[in-house]
Amino acid sequence: MSQEFCFACPRPLDQQETIQLAHGGGGRLMQRLIEGLFVPAFAGGAPRGPLHDSSVVEVREGRLAFTTDTFVVDPIFFPGGDIGKLAVCGTVNDLAMSGAVARWLSAGFILEEGFPIESLCRVVESMQRTAAAAGVQIITGDTKVVDRGKGDGVFINTAGIGLVAPGIEISPDRVRPGDAVLVSGDLGRHGIAIMSVREGLQFEGALDSDCDCLGELVSAICARGAAVHCLRDLTRGGLAAALNEIATAAAVGIEIDESAVPVAPQVAGACEILGLDPLYVPNEGRLVAMVAADAAAAILEIMRAHPAAPQPALVGKVTDTHPGGVELRGGLGGRRILDLLSGEQMPRIC
Amino acid sequence: MKYVDEYRDPERARRLAESIRRLVTRPWSIMEICGGQTHSILRFAIDEMLPKELTLIHGPGCPVCVTPIEILDKALAIAARPEVTFCSFGDMLRVPGSGKDLLTVKSEGGDVRIVYSPMDALRLARENPDREVVFFAVGFETTAPANAMAVAQAARLGLRNFTLLVSHVLVPPAITAIMESPQCRVEGFLAAGHVCTVMGTAEYERLAERFRVPIVVTGFEPLDILHGIQMCVRQLEEGRAEVENPYARSVRAEGNPAARRQVFDVFEVSPRKWRGIGEIPASGLRLRPEYAAFDAETRFGVAHLAADEPAECIxxxxxxxxxxxxxxxxxxxxxxxxxxxxxxxxxxxxxxxxxxxxxxx
Structure with missing residues (x-):
């Protein structure tokens, strides 16, 4: 499928402007939704073969990565993205964090009765555009419709399969004391962008979500081969959650220099006003990398050359003290624990 | 970030800490009143910059922390009612009452919303005339003006579906209670800057004189706090007990008369229970009789609810x-x-x- 692919929303689908229960009922209306919307969008009008219960793909020998994620963002459309873009990027990114190149996705939709078909078209188109840009194909899917009031417009699940090139081993197991800790860009944009829309908060200067596919960036980083030990995309719980998970899984300590962590002024300002810590605010297009210290400078250079890494930075190092814990060195020189939060800083975001 | 970074400058912080070290000749215990200051002190590890002779005591100025358990039980009872939309600041949602918390009530079907201002709750009441909108009015003198304004506006608009569950407390009576306690170890106070922004410093002059204790009006950024500590230590070392205001970029001696007028138009001083401390006379605010129609406790018949604190919590x-x-x-x-x-x-x-x-x- 080409990146220039474009399709016109086939509205009205059978004169309906909103999703009806029958759109998930297995009958004609559902067939029209599949043939009128999903197939033209995802298969470029030409399915890979006759529509069937599952898709079959050819793989040569090697290793596959497989992951799944479900997306329930409110609002569905937000500055810098929408639930469709999020659903593709999220799964592509999860695959990339194992060093896998995403190839095939599934897309499962749970639609609420009454959801505007025009909105569904926009979401589907956004998924297609994002998938094409990331070089991944959406090859199977499913739709269910729930009664009005029993959903929240649209929920999307994507599962993905990616190929892991020989020689790539990316896992918390490989994190070693002395590793450098890098982040690919400034933190907290997604969480604050969502919040600003949801709560009607106005900030000086527009703020877009960082929602983005990191597959190409990871491929570029992985050109450094064995020096790349572990990658993690920073979603719910932000950098703090990712570091805590890695520190626990790898039984190492991590030290972060707070003043080295890039945060956009609008995000920092919003966090100050709302009493939030940007280190815990969700992102949807940022990663943290644990890499061999002697390769850190070169990998930072690779990141700097890549549009998906707008403000890469060396933010800390892996240590052999306090295994399982993350310590933050503050701007004033004091040290404190960077712990997991017991709940969310904000209600449901992604 | 402008107006923040200047107050987090490491070099100036180091110099302030150094000057405090030079001032101190003997052990002193200073209480920061406000929970926001406590949070900053630990977040920026300010206590670790101080000489070991100085002890910082963390005071009762966290509104969430001092809200008594029976007010939470009242909130839970009201929030569980089917006709009620219960609005609260996010922090209160996870505070346990005798049994559950507001998040549990929400998961059981209660309409519990996080709002950022009482005006959001007022808007909900206007937009949903068939719902009983209740705002959980918690806080010190800082949140009282906006809460009072919401009630005054509701009265002007003739809204009958908007009420407040009030748990307002005041700082000076808490300072009095602490100083009168036989176990009191506090020798100096960092007063809460934002409270003084509203209330001014007159009440603190009386407290400083009565208890012979220095009180320094202090902000919330690391340099503000270090500056407050420095001035407090200097007073202690020189044997002075005065009110000083290094937080003049926010606090004037007379406070904010318009905000105060709004508060006392709607609220009156009343006794209040403090969680873990007990009842302190004249330490809180309640709605004036002419605004009784906006009192959620009477509207929903929960005024009689009483509860004991968990025994193990200190x-x-x-x-x-x-x-x-x-x-x-x-x-x-x-x-x-x-x-x-x-x-x-x-x-x-x-x-x-x-x-x-x-x-x-």
Missing amino acids: AGEILQGLKKPHECPAFGLRCTPEHPLGAPMVSSEGACAAYYRYRRG
């Missing part, structure tokens, strides 16, 4: 500065942010939660 001793959070046998074991025994473990401004988050292990 919140009272923590909030009076008699013990540090990690000296509690339950700290980090039976009492964690996931399963708090008391409110100081819940709010990010609570001393126990701040210790748990920044200092465990």
Whole structure:
């Protein structure tokens, strides 16, 4: 499928402007939704073969990565993205964090009765555009419709399969004391962008979500081969959650220099006003990398050359003290624990 | 970030800490009143910059922490009613009452909303005339003006579906209670800058004179706090007991008369229970009789509810500065942010939660 692919929303689908229960009922209306919307969008009008219960793909020998994620963002459309873009990027990114190149996705939709078909078209188109840009194909899917009031417009699940090139081993197991800790860009944009829309908060200067596919960036980083030990995309719980998970899984300590962590002024300002810590605010297009210290400078250079890494930075190092814990060195020189939060800083975001 | 970075400058912080070290000749105990200051002190590890002779005692100025358990039980009872939309600041949602918390009530079907201002709740009431909208009016003198304004506007608009569950407390009576306690160890106070922005400093002059205790009006950024400590220590070392205001970029001696007028148009001073401390006379605010129609306690018949604090929680001793959070046998074991025994473990401004988050292990 080409990146220039474009399709016109086939509205009205059978004169309906909103999703009806029958759109998930297995009958004609559902067939029209599949043939009128999903197939033209995802298969470029030409399915890979006759529509069937599952898709079959050819793989040569090697290793596959497989992951799944479900997306329930409110609002569905937000500055810098929408639930469709999020659903593709999220799964592509999860695959990339194992060093896998995403190839095939599934897309499962749970639609609420009454959801505007025009909105569904926009979401589907956004998924297609994002998938094409990331070089991944959406090859199977499913739709269910729930009664009005029993959903929240649209929920999307994507599962993905990616190929892991020989020689790539990316896992918390490989994190070693002395590793450098890098982040690919400034933190907290997604969480604050969502919040600003949801709560009607106005900030000086527009703020877009960082929602983005990191597959190409990871491929570029992985050109450094064995020096790349572990990658993690920073979603719910932000950098703090990712570091805590890695520190626990790898039984190492991590030290972060707070003043080295890039945060956009609008995000920092919003966090100050709302009493939030940007280190815990969700992102949807940022990663943290644990890499061999002697390769850190070169990998930072690779990141700097890549549009998906707008403000890469060396933010800390892996240590052999306090295994399982993350310590933050503050701007004033004091040290404190960077712990997991017991709940969310904000209600449901992604 | 402008107006923030200047007050977090490491070099100036180091110089202030150094000057405090030179001033101190003997041990002193200083209480920061406000939970926001406690949070900053632990977040920026300010206490670690200070000479060992100085002890910072974390005061009762966290509204979430001092809200008594029976007010929470009242909130839970009201929020569970089918006709009610219950609006609260986010921090209150996880504070346990006798049984559950507001998040549990929400998961059981209660219409519980996080709002950022009482005006959001007022808007909900206007937009949903068939719902009973209740705002959980918690806080010190800082949140009182906006809450009073919401009630005054509701009255002007003739809204009959908007009420307040009031749990307002005042700082000066708490300082009096702490100073009158026989176990009191506090020798100087950092007053809460934002409270003084509203109320001014006159009441603190009386307290400083009566208890012979220095009171320094202090802000919330690291340099503000270090500056406050420095001035407090200088007074202690020189044997002075005055009110000083290094936070003049926000606080004027007369406070904000318009905000204060709004507060006392709608509220009157009343006795209040403080979680872990008990009832302190004239230490809170309640709605004036002419605004009784906006009182959620009467509207929903919960005024009679009473409850006891969990026996194991030593919140009272923590909030009076008699013990540090990690000296509690339950700290980090039976009492964690996931399963708090008391409110100081819940709010990010609570001393126990701040210790748990920044200092465990």
